Amino acid sequence: MDKVLVVVTLPLLEVEYDIFVPINKKVGTIKKLIIDTIFELSDGVLNHSDNFKLYNKETGKILENDSFVKDENINNGTRLILL
Numbered sequence: 001m002d003k004v005l006v007v008v009t010l011p012l013l014e015v016e017y018d019i020f021v022p023i024n025k026k027v028g029t030i031k032k033l034i035i036d037t038i039f040e041l042s043d044g045v046l047n048h049s050d051n052f053k054l055y056n057k058e059t060g061k062i063l064e065n066d067s068f069v070k071d072e073n074i075n076n077g078t079r080l081i082l083l
Helices: 027-041
Strands: 003-010 015-022 054-056 079-082
Touching: 003 027, 015 027, 027 054, 027 079
Parallel strands: 003 079
Antiparallel strands: 003 015, 054 079
């Protein structure tokens, strides 16, 4: 499975995480993976909420849950924001 390393900024906790995400999965799936990962890394501080949205930090574009990661131009080093 091909993966890319992205930088996820979480303004709510004022932190950034480097996370590997698979490119052949839907954005909604990797969003859940990112939330679960940050939940673990933050010792449970992050609430498991379905209200989070992923944004491309460079373009400000909201990443739609039904689109595939590879179709959203997400590559190694892409910076994402979880709000």
